[in-house]
Amino acid sequence: MITLAVPRGPSLAALARRRLVRNRPALAALVMLIAVGLACLLGPLLTGHAPSRIYPDLVRVKPSLSAHPKPDAVRPAIDRLAFRMRLTVEEYSVSDHTVRLTLTSPKPINERSLSYLPRSDLFGPARVLERAEYGRRLVVEAPIQRLYFLLGTDVVGRDLLTRCLVAGRISLLIGLTATLVALLVGVAYGAVSGMLGGGGDALMMRIVDILYALPFVFFVIVLLVFFRAGLWLVLVAVAAVEWLDMARIVRTQTLALKSRDFVRAAHALGLTTPAILARHIVPNMLGPIVVAATLLVPRVILLESFLSFLGLGVQEPATSWGVLIAEGSRSLESAPWMLGAPAGFLVVSLIALNVLGDGLADALDPRLSEPS
Template identity: 85%
Template sequence: MFHVEQRGAMMAAAAPRARSLSALARQRLTRNRPALAALVTLVAVALACLAGPFLTGHAPERIYPDLVRMKPSLAAHPQPDTVRPAIERIAFRMRLAVEDYAISDGTVRLTLASPKPINERSLSYLPRSDLFGPARILERSADGRRLVVETRVQRLRFLLGTDVVGRDLLTRCLVAGRISLLIGLTATLVALLVGVGYGALSGMLGGVSDAIMMRVLDVLYALPFVFFVIVLLVFFRANLWLVLVAVAAVEWLDMARIVRTQTLALKGRDFVRAAQALGLTTGAILIRHIVPNTLGPIVVAATLLVPRVILLESFLSFLGLGVQEPATSWGVLIAEGSRALESAPWMLGAPAGFLVVSLIALNVLGDGLADALDPRLSEPR
């Protein structure tokens, strides 16, 4: 008898411990390399959008009038072959002539002449151009019609080029990413709160209440989305909050249907019947039993909803119904780039690259979460 009990205790100790569903999901997700790569990519894009604009050296609204539509390059601007034309343009604005010009070690030495005495305040055009620093007068003729000045050449880099008005495209793409990701996450959160509550309540009530609530969804599905946005623009000024309201007002419909289907499948289970027998209210059953058991499909649907919201916002901004200046988003930048496609194709390629990478990463992560949260898959070893 003692040996039998001892053997049973040893077998129980040697038996592997049952792991929770969340632990199994984490283990499956960590073994899914594409999903992990997608997660790392999303984190990198988010961090770049948050901290990147402070590291590029350019303010997003800063305009460089002498560096319009510059191609993407690692080289610093102005380049040696463009310094002389830039100086001549600035001298023309100052109504002066360039008699002599020499550049050495990033410093330019100029001899400026004019039929009339030169006003030294006109030299402020040099630092105002953003290409050169403040000018220092080395020599001045007795009649004041000739000046020898020295100024340093600025070193400006535009890794993704500049747009049609001379703004750094990399900085604008990173700032636009903040808006696009904010809209995607905020609208998805609203869709989760409204859709989960509506769908769970509809499925739990059942009967006539469920039928009426589903017909309301059908009516909302029938409303054309773009027409709905145009109606909002008639009464309200287009801004970021209007885009959030418009997108969130329609994206919760699919979430409600998903949660309702899951609730209908769960409410006939024994644990739900036991909760009803114990006298728990409908709200308590939803919060304690129904919603926690639908988290798997909800998380997957939310992950796949974020890229759809971002794409929808980009579509609205492309039509001019979304985010308005001075704010910007990837959709706004893509719309601007499409208008300058022939002369500056990088204006379309840069924001489209950020958008495509983010959408692919979100979809791959959503597929990985769907596999990780699927209870029908075998337990990983």
């Protein structure tokens, strides 16, 4: 007796991977998101600036590829430092990124005052070349630092590129974590509600309606009564309400799918309700779920921005794209790059998420035929 083996077709995961690879816009969006994530994770270690480092002499510096300080900014910085040191600049010259100064004073100069030069972050440690007039006249030399601010600095002199990358960690963490919670809670709640039907479904949906009726800001204020404002409060507040939309979407899809023939066949074969949900219902609505999730990530990020703008979200010294955008909006006329830099990171991430969501929806749709 000859037994013929029936070849099995590719799995849903293999088909989805194949379709996604062939979708160039979605693949480009995925690469962009990975690049943004890696930049936020590793970029602050490569910029050469600590996110909290303040450069008092380089406040609101415009984005540039050239080094700072500029030649025309060296002399004003020297004059400010000499005023702090209570000295007079008699001579001044710059050559090969080194400044040479002749400092005078009515009294003998205390060389400890020269520490003001490296403290300014514009110059290195000073070296005394010559002493004259019983120490009332010093010739000193100090290297000029070469600092690069590709996206400029903010209102207090912090590197904006470093702050945008560090802020991206917080924004993406909030977006992904809250979306994951919304997926887990919303999918489970909506699927169970749709499969129950009748009175159980009505009761579960009325609970969702009651939670919808609670003002979000009021809910956050109540949480602030018991907890301090910060990152974890934002995560709890956002995750506690964002699963409601996901639950409704999943319930609607479940109601449409449970009357299909393949679900009836699964019931006839004796499969339990949890098995039907896990093997038939949820896999057949992955497309809408993924699309809703990719749209939820930017919405969560924008919601966090709203809370941070009100002072209820991420607090200093931590920062996020929403906090930076709020700061940039207050300095739009004098320093537009402070708004453009974090907004650019946010817009690129949102567009990439939307494009990737559309690509994943097509890749995970079991109704689409495999292209030849």
